[in-house]
Amino acid sequence: MTSITQSMLEAIETELQHQVARLDQPGTKPFHEMLTYHMGWTGEGAGPLATGKRIRPLITLLAVSSVIDKEEKQESNDNYWLHAVSAAAAIEMIHNFSLVHDDIQDNSNLRRGRRTVWVKWGAPMAINVGDAMFVIANQSILDLIEHYPADMVVKAARILNNCCLDLTRGQFLDMSYEERNDLGIEDYWPMIGGKTSALLSACTHIGSLLGYAKEKQQEAYRLFGYHLGLAFQVQDDILGIWGDEALTGKSAASDLVEGKNSLPVLFALGKNGKFANRWKQGPITVDEVSAVSALLEDEGGREFAEKMSEEETQKALDYLKEANPQGAAGEEMLGLANMLLKRKQ
Secondary structure (H helix, E strand, C coil): CCHHHHHHHHHHHHHHHHHHHHHCCHHHHHHHHHHHHHCCCCCCCCCHHHHCCCHHHHHHHHHHHHCCCCCCCCCCCCCHHHHHHHHHHHHHHHHHHHHHHHHHHCCCCEECCEECHHHHHCHHHHHHHHHHHHHHHHHHHHHHHHCCCHHHHHHHHHHHHHHHHHHHHHHHHHHHHCCCCCCCHHHHHHHHHHHHHHHHHHHHHHHHHHCCCCHHHHHHHHHHHHHHHHHHHHHHHHHHHHCCHHHHCCCCCHHHHCCCCCHHHHHHHHHCCHHHHHHCCCCCCHHHHHHHHHHHHHCCHHHHHHHHHHHHHHHHHHHHHHHCCCHHHHHHHHHHHHHHHCCCC
């Protein structure tokens, strides 16, 4: 980990704790504890594994620092990105708000190896925890007013809130698809565009905005984040069926057993062959996973998904090249993109 990445991650964690501390009041300390637990700071198993990697806020600050044109900035020192740390915190709070609600909707018992908030405190309390995170995110983005002109703060807040609406669209599609067996590949992209790409594109868009990038450069950064999200999700679909359980930390059987309409599955359903016939018969059992995943691979599901992942990866890297990120932050952003896009776990 380089010094700039380490400095950014430390600043992000400090700012997140500062923002969440809005609830650290005499009457709401137990409520505050629910948020600090989910964020990975307190409770059993607290620590780096429980906090997550903070990739989204890190990408946001790297985008701020990597913009080439710094003439309009108040200062040009290497730590200018500190002015945007409340926006990075807002991004991470939105991510975690969605996770708390997703865990309830998906009936998930564990998050990063620990009991989820709804399991620990009940669904009603967990809904309130997610709501609080959403509100804190919006308060956090407005804290930019300390360092940026009002029109830029409004634009950053608009990008963030548009992203949130896209997240709910993607989640709606995901949940509404669960009981359907008439879906095609054309139904897949709008779903992951909302669930995965919306937030990553907001990271790079807001980051470049706060780095004073021009409109054309902002759009290149935004599209980099969007296609990064698409490629990342397709890879996740592949790993969810054929990944190495020792590396992914989750069962490769889960996606097929849970009946997820992932890209390999939708491709094979379109072939209307043996896999489609079995899929339409009902839930797949754990004992069937090996045979069904082999059938899915034989009918081209894996090959197609890998091809789509490669195409989206290339689009993301092309837009990143167009964005032309500079300096140490630019190198870190490229390295982070390569890590995400070429992951094997």
